[in-house]
Amino acid sequence: QVQLQESGPGLVKPSQTLSLTCTVSGGSISSGSYYWSWIRQPAGKGLEWIGRIYTSGSTNYNPSLKSRVTISVDTSKNQFSLKLSSVTAADTAVYYCARTGGYNSGWFDPWGQGTLVTVSS
Amino acid sequence: AIQLTQSPSSLSASVGDRVTITCRASQGISSALAWYQQKPGKAPKLLIYDASSLESGVPSRFSGSGSGTDFTLTISSLQPEDFATYYCQQFNSYPVTFGQGTRLEIK
Numbered sequence: 001q002v003q004l005q006e007s008g009p010g011l012v013k014p015s016q017t018l019s020l021t022c023t024v025s026g027g028s029i030s031s032g033s034y035y036w037s038w039i040r041q042p043a044g045k046g047l048e049w050i051g052r053i054y055t056s057g058s059t060n061y062n063p064s065l066k067s068r069v070t071i072s073v074d075t076s077k078n079q080f081s082l083k084l085s086s087v088t089a090a091d092t093a094v095y096y097c098a099r100t101g102g103y104n105s106g107w108f109d110p111w112g113q114g115t116l117v118t119v120s121s
Numbered sequence: 122a123i124q125l126t127q128s129p130s131s132l133s134a135s136v137g138d139r140v141t142i143t144c145r146a147s148q149g150i151s152s153a154l155a156w157y158q159q160k161p162g163k164a165p166k167l168l169i170y171d172a173s174s175l176e177s178g179v180p181s182r183f184s185g186s187g188s189g190t191d192f193t194l195t196i197s198s199l200q201p202e203d204f205a206t207y208y209c210q211q212f213n214s215y216p217v218t219f220g221q222g223t224r225l226e227i228k
Contacts, residue, residue, distance in 0.1 A: 047165065047208060047219040061124075062216040095163055106212025107155035109176070111164035 002027040004112035012091075012119050018084040022097030022112055029078045030055045035100045037078045037108060039069060040093040048093075049059050052100060053080055087119045123147050123211050127220035133228040138199045142223045143193040144209035152214035155192045156185055159206045159222075168207075169194065199228075 008020035022036070029036065051061035053071045060083040061069050065084070073080040084091060094116050098108035124147040134140050144154065152172040157165035167176045169185035172192055182197040196203055204227050209220040 049217045107170040109167040
């Protein structure tokens, strides 16, 4: 059974770059036709999809964040990563990684447990 | 981006009640809709995909219906563990988007 786990700094200073990694266990990140996504949720608010990556390296980003987001994959480590640049307090949120299918299979399952990132000086 | 509007935003109900939550899309999305349950401090959990397909392991009291722009999630008989926040999500086109959530509280 595939499991995902986010890791990274819980505190980032304004204007700096947020960096998180999602480690996939219980299966290969390269098996099946899956994409690997990042989603975030500010405290008490709804869910926002950030972007996704296929193991070939192909990416799709939310246009609202596209200029600041980079998602990459390291198949040798069974990991994928998120970088969000020029962060502000508005980027404070719980960040989740999740697996998703391709066209017509774009629901998210499973999810990581989430990691809180606070942007503050 | 496609907007999803859930109603109601919050709902009070009792154990045993039948509850329906609706999700309306700003444009047609065929059956490309999923429903999630989220409890405080936890990640969302997939309940329904393709508008009406029940995820493995999810109790049969949960059901989904709809296509095009109007969708519903129904819980046939509320159990204590069902009190949570529910989200719909469309995957017809990118960026995928979520509804704002429906908080289901105990009456």
